[in-house]
Amino acid sequence: MTPEEGSEYDRLFYPFLFAGGTANVEDVLAQVRHSTLEKCRDVVALRRKTFEVYGNELVAAAMAMAQAFTAGATLWAFGNGGSTTDAQDVVADLLNPPFPLSRPLPAVALTNDVAVVTAVANDVGFDNIFARQIIAFSRPGDIALGISTSGNSTNVSVALAQAKQLGLLTVGFAGYDGGKMANAAALDFCIVAHSDQVPRIQEAQATAYHALLEAVYTLLHT
């Protein structure tokens, strides 16, 4: 492999690959082991930082959500790509809670229905796939939970703004510097995993929303 062929990232992290094609498998495996441990250290540091900065925000969000659920709220969750699966995971944890003695709470993932998603995307536009469903399904007092690793996903921001306008509690999870979500007036709470590595952002967000749900269930028990 010549230096022209790899990305800057590859040249930085896997320099042996560009040393004239002489890498042997033991060298590559050693590098992969090293990278594995480095990625683990990164996510651990990001989780610690996220709690340090957003611990109080998570407590406040849990209190507001517990109050909303007590009053009969349904939670609507949404995101794109890997964040979609995290939104679906939040919903799975509410409908079938992994905490002892917890009762299921109403929640729906807005990517579940491919007919609706493709219909809105085709007829109106991708920016509206979640907002349209918020309009169709939600009631004032419900909870909208949007996830975006960049904080800049238009369809997530549009849906959160729509939700706020309709009187929902709005909760966002973002990464990087929080993007547009960080300072959006439409968001009651916004938890940011401050990193530029998308996999690590998602892993730290998973811990943050798991902790949030545990706090919500704890409040509902007491």
Place this chain on the structure above:
Amino acid sequence: MQGNTTHSDLRALLATRFERSCAVPQAFFAAEAGRIAEACWAMARRFHQGGRLLAFGNGACATDAQHVAVEFVHPVIVGKRALPALALPNDTATVSGLSVDRAGPSFVPQLAVLGRAEDIALGFSPDGGCSNVLEGLRVAGERGMLSLALVGGDGGQFVQADFDFCFVVPTSDPLLVQETHETLYHVLWELVHVFFEHEGLLA
């Protein structure tokens, strides 16, 4: 809700969860880095042969199957090639139409119809007790697929099964298992690509 849980009670609860979400992966990856590297290499060779990743799991793990699949198909790191991956729980008509037992739907029919010998089967079970996932991986292995189990708890029957790789996150908390699995499959995806940079290792 009677409101007798204080702000500091909740903050302590969150602090405990975040700290466990750090300690569990630290111990897991320190112990497993060598086998993870081997798994990346084995997966890269399968992809090089034209194999696909077929991922499956029940409940919340179905979302992990979808998550690992989208990472491979649409890599977030610019310049990485798209690799073929399917999440078997995505086909709700097929899954809900198949026999559903106590442990969940059977993934065997999809593996039998869609699967090829060069594919990679990746099954999730948070407590090692998902008999349908165990059975899916067994069938996949019998058909020549590379078999990877991502499990938790004591690993249940997955530990004794003759899978190519069985990664056990040894905690009974399904959320910690899931978060550690998420880092694990992200790492598998990120580092499979290292081997693609060096085709001589893929034969």
